[in-house]
Amino acid sequence: MPLKNVTLRQLRVFEAVARRLSFSRAAEELHLTQPAVSMQIKQLEEAAGLPLFERIGKKVYLTEAGGELARRARLVAQQLREADEALAALRGVRGGRLNIAVVSTAKYVAPSLIALFRQRHPAVKLKLGVHNRQMVLRQLQENEVDLAIMGLPPQELPAVAQAFAKHPHIIVAAPVHPLAKKRRIRPAQLADEEFLIRESGSGTRGAMERFFAAHGVTVKGMLEMSSNETIKQATMASMGIAFLSAHTVGLELSIGRLVKLDVVGLPVIRQWHVVHLENKRLSPAAEAFREFLLKEGAKLIRQALRQPSL
Numbered sequence: 001m002p003l004k005n006v007t008l009r010q011l012r013v014f015e016a017v018a019r020r021l022s023f024s025r026a027a028e029e030l031h032l033t034q035p036a037v038s039m040q041i042k043q044l045e046e047a048a049g050l051p052l053f054e055r056i057g058k059k060v061y062l063t064e065a066g067g068e069l070a071r072r073a074r075l076v077a078q079q080l081r082e083a084d085e086a087l088a089a090l091r092g093v094r095g096g097r098l099n100i101a102v103v104s105t106a107k108y109v110a111p112s113l114i115a116l117f118r119q120r121h122p123a124v125k126l127k128l129g130v131h132n133r134q135m136v137l138r139q140l141q142e143n144e145v146d147l148a149i150m151g152l153p154p155q156e157l158p159a160v161a162q163a164f165a166k167h168p169h170i171i172v173a174a175p176v177h178p179l180a181k182k183r184r185i186r187p188a189q190l191a192d193e194e195f196l197i198r199e200s201g202s203g204t205r206g207a208m209e210r211f212f213a214a215h216g217v218t219v220k221g222m223l224e225m226s227s228n229e230t231i232k233q234a235t236m237a238s239m240g241i242a243f244l245s246a247h248t249v250g251l252e253l254s255i256g257r258l259v260k261l262d263v264v265g266l267p268v269i270r271q272w273h274v275v276h277l278e279n280k281r282l283s284p285a286a287e288a289f290r291e292f293l294l295k296e297g298a299k300l301i302r303q304a305l306r307q308p309s310l
């Protein structure tokens with residue numbers, strides 16, 4: 001079978017395996033059985049006349065031919081997405097699909113925004129993914145999402161980032177912490193504290209590092225954790241203190257499980273940004289959501305979190 005006769009289904013299966021480097025995870029993503037995925041890849045390899053994958057131990061790798069075909073498959077997928085967006089433009093905002101990725105910290109603000117948008121545009125089919133910053137950047141780069149919501153605009157990609165709301169960061173501690181009732185705490189006084197921090201590359205950790213660097217402070221104790229929820233629980237258990245988005249700890253502050261430390265120079269005010277690839281042709285649904293965030297996002301976040309304007 002010549003390569004020109006391969007099906008879009010086969011290319012879709014191949015692209016998923018190539019992206020995940022796992023037959024089982026690709027099968028799960030596509031809601032197929034693993035034997036069905038293996039069969040599609042076998043037929044594609046027969047058409048190509050070359051092996052596309054190789055196994056070394058338990059790991060799957062792309063061959064040189066597989067890498068070349070993966071690049072072509074991504075281009076085909078992109079062309080199909082753009083065709084779908086062009087047709088959606090003809091249909092108008094009344095329908096269409098909207099794929100949004102948000103960094104993990106934004107999960108505390110994004111659902112309320114999306115809920116109101118869906119009330120206004122109920123026919124839009126929406127998919128929301130919550131990931132760490134690196135995954136969101138990868139999805140943007142691969143054109144897998146229409147829009148992303150994140151704090152620090154990407155410098156790694158040719159992207160358009162527009163600020164739509166203030167994003168304050170504070171330092172929190174358990175109510176029993178010795179600094180909980182102190183006033184005007186200098187950043188240097190925190191150098192010996194145990195900080196509970198996000199993984200390297202996260203926007204929150206980057207904001208913390210820039211804050212202390214600006215004050216000439218080196219934090220000596222840092223315990224890395226994988227999520228804001230884990231950090232909050234550990235802080236409430238007095239394992240340390242944490243530099244976090246104020247949007248992630250509103251509930252815990254309101255019920256007294258955490259307290260905001262009165263640190264000089266805080267809060268650090270960052271911005272929430274809505275981001276898309278520079279050459280991305282936004283569908284009517286994506287354009288409507290972008291404009292919705294720019295016009296109403298800040299007010300709605302304050303209302304949802306019951307926070308005053310900062």
